[in-house]
Amino acid sequence: MTITAQLSHSVKLPSGAGLVNGFAFEGRGDASRRALLHNGHELEVYNLGEIFSGELAPTAVFPVPWKGWDRGVNSVSPDATFAVFSGQRAVRAISSDGKQLWEYRHGCWGPELGHPHTGDEQEVCRGLEHGSCRISDDGRLVWAHVMHGADGHDWQECWVVLDARDGHELARLPLDSAASGSHHVSHPDGLHMGLCIGMGQDGILLHWARWDGKRLTSWDVNEGLDRILMDVHKGLEGFLTVEHYGANVRLHALDGAVLAEGAPESGDDENPACWDYGGGFIDAESIIASTVDSDEDAGRARHWILDARTLHVRGNVSYPTGPVASYARPLGDGTWLTYNGKNGTLDRWTTAPS
Incomplete structure (x- = not known):
């Protein structure tokens, strides 16, 4: 079955690829959804609704604290008054006027054991490994995946919960991971946070947690799994993952139980x-999934609509502009x-009325 897409909005945006690839969005709904784009040594924040209304100026711009560091997944507060950056040796909060609000120091993500630092905070050590951070939807907490240990000795990755006001640590969860990178997904219930840790050929680890103001409750869903955390939706209780090498997508309950599975057709x-x-x-009701990387025929449909609860493929997407x-x-x-x-061009689509 073919499902026809209908163009809703289109705008010229040279940096728009970053809104489709990676982890550029925070918040939900056009009024609060923030689009985060890196432009040189700055992090630009856009309101998605304003972009499609023709307002292409960023609502806020934050200087990146470490000019030589271009890794890590960063986050911006719901009101865009401050940003939190995931650095190689620190998590740092920066105000909208460029001032440092606080810093949480941690071990170096550089992989060499015992490697020295010159004392220059702009020094970037060898390696591509990095962590990530995410400000909670109410702006009160910062969740961060960090490295602990002195100069690479006795290192251990940890998931920490920080007070967004001053960066002091509220809770810490030791992790059994050796990350190449990670990203967070905020659950729309405003309570739970997901952490997905990529370890290259060693697979994927996935954790969920919540902080009730006094205690950190966490659990992993890693037994027998090797899955990337993709998305959550406020209308469903669970979350969506894709197998490390793309064999299938699954819908899970929050405890990790598999509710449905779907394979490409x-x-x-x-x-x-x-x-x-x-x-x-x-x-x-619906999920969109892609087979762009594995469908070598440019004329073949590459996007697919799936039922959100069963993950059965409803059909492939036909675009009026041609293959996407x-x-x-x-x-x-x-x-x-x-x-x-x-x-x-950044294009926004919906399904055409049947």
Whole structure:
């Protein structure tokens, strides 16, 4: 079955690829959804609704604290008054006027044991490994995946909860991971936070936690799993994952129990299609998933609509503009984004009325 997409909005945005690839969005709904884009040594914050209304100026701009550091996943407060940056040796909060609010020091993500530091905070040590951070939806907490240990000795990765006002540590969870990178997903219930840790060829670890003001309650869903955390939706109790190599997508209850599973329908025995890591909930009823990386035929449909509860494939997406080669970034409100790298256009789609 073919499902026709209908163009809702389109805007020229040269940096718009970052809104489709990676972890650029925070908040929900056009009024509060923040789009985070890196531009040189600055982190620019946009309001998605304003972008499609023609207002292409950022609502806030934050200087990146470490000019040589371009890794880590950063976060911006709901009111865009401060940003929190995940550095190689610290988590740092910066106000909208560029002033440092606080800093939480931690061990170095550089992989060499006992490697020295010159004392220059702009020094970037060898390696691509990094952590991530996420400000809670109420702006009160900062969740951060960090390294602890002195100069690489007795290191251990930890998940920490920080007070957003001054950066002091409220709770710490030791982790059994050796990350290449990580990202957070905030649950729309405003209580739970998910942490997905990528360890390269060693697989994926996935944790959930909540902080009730006094105690950190956490659990992992890693037994027998090797899955990337993709998305959550306020209309459903669970969360969506994709298998490390794209064999299937699964819907899980919050405790990790598998509620549904769906495999790609395209490809053949010699060249089976695989789901990409991008995709998620169009709304509480539908999911969009992509096989861009594994569908080598440019004329083949590469985006697929799945039932959000059963993960059965409803059909492939047909675009009136022709095949779309980018990932799809669903927004949870019935629309999704794609990016046309040839003309620098960010497009917003919905399904056409049947």
